[in-house]
Amino acid sequence: MLSFLLVIGVLLIILFLGLPVAFSLGSTSVILILLNHLPVKIIGSTMYSSLESFTLLAIPLFVLMSQILLDGRVGDDLFDVMNAWVRHLPGGLAIATILACAFFAAITGSGAATAATIGMVAYPAMIQRGYDKKFTLGLLAAGGTLGILIPPSIPLILYGAITEESVGKLFIAGVVPGLILTAIFVVYAVFKSKRGGFTPIERTSWSERLRVTGKNIWGILLPILIIGGIYSGAFTPTEAAAVGLAYSLFITVFIYKTIKIRELPKICLKSVGTSSMIALIIAAAILFGRVMTMLMIPQKLTELIIEHNFTPLMFILAMNLLMLILGMVLETVSIILLTMPLVAPILLALNIDPIWYAIILTINMTMALITPPVGMNLYVINGLSDDINMGDIIQGVWPFIILMMFMLVLAIVFPQLSLWLPSIMH
Helix, strand or coil: CHHHHHHHHHHHHHHHCCCCHHHHHHHHHHHHHHHCCCCCCHHHHHHHHHCCCCCCCHHHHHHHHHHHHHHCCHHHHHHHHHHHHHCCCCCHHHHHHHHHHHHHHHHHCCHHHHHHHHHHHHHHHHHHCCCCHHHHHHHHHHHHHHHHCCCCCHHHHHHHHHHCCCHHHHHHHCHHHHHHHHHHHHHHHHHHHHHHCCCCCCCCCHHHHHHHHHHCHHHHHHHHHHHHHHHHCCCCHHHHHHHHHHHHHHHHHHHCCCCCHHHHHHHHHHHHHHHHHHHHHHHHHHHHHHHHHHCCHHHHHHHHHHHCCCCHHHHHHHHHHHHHHHCCCCCHHHHHHHHHHHHHHHHHHCCCCHHHHHHHHHHHHHHHCCCCCCCHHHHHHHCCCCCCCHHHHHHHHHHHHHHHHHHHHHHHHCCHHHHHHHHCCC
């Protein structure tokens, strides 16, 4: 236990010195290797082999697909479709925003991309209709978090790569909880809108609804293609990413014509930056995990938990508290890669279903995306307009954090919400 606390202490000191997460993990690993006289050659071999994975290939493909859809303004069209169908309801614009976030999340797998894309079109529309500014900002930040729960999900790809669980089953496990969280947000939006007296916009005619839906049918079909293909077994998540990328490229260049061929190199460069950052964190975190294993720390933690008669529920509750704390200072990818090498053996020892735990962890990560001071979506929303300040966003997200905690309780109390679909998957 003392060695574990020493390791964590060294890592926290390096992090608080301001070094990026990837270099903090890498530096801590190198220090531990030298102090414990471990073979130095494991640094190069581990970091190289950590990225030599067919599963992880899905990440740069989904990142590039997300960037193409972002630059191709497909999210704008999805918002128009949702708005046409629900604008006449109480809080219609708020509902349209949440549904557009959920739909775009089912395309990109990125919380930040979802918040940025839908936020750019929904924020001015909601403010113009008189919606409370703090509520609007909180709604957009929270709506973006659906990107990591509703499949495809980059955090779940990483989880699958570390634990060797089926990424396809992990994706499908997120469907029901993702839809329930979307419904919870919708109910709250209607409640808040009724109390605020926001008047619905006039009902759209059926002909207009069908026209807008038909115009944007290509974008609507994309999540059906990706999720349906994985669920049916037609292709793996990595193949789904490749198919989705090719489809996105086709519809934005040739159907919607919102992207020109000459713009593609610039789009690719943007996605390379994001993918490289994730790859660096993965390589450093895998090295850190291997050093931990060589020092027998996961094994010692497992023995300690068994000796103290931890029940599965006690462990889950303790991890939820830890995730909440980590979510305030680290971003999603780092948390998963940092904790899972230590947690995976404990899940096995306590007979905790790793797919169920993955969804609990991911719901925790949705909160991490909007928990100050490091919540990624807070900064994404802050960049939407010059008249937005961080204080308003932080005040606006607290009700949604409480709603996410309620969803977390549901996922813990009712494991079948996460496990039912994977159990009947082909």
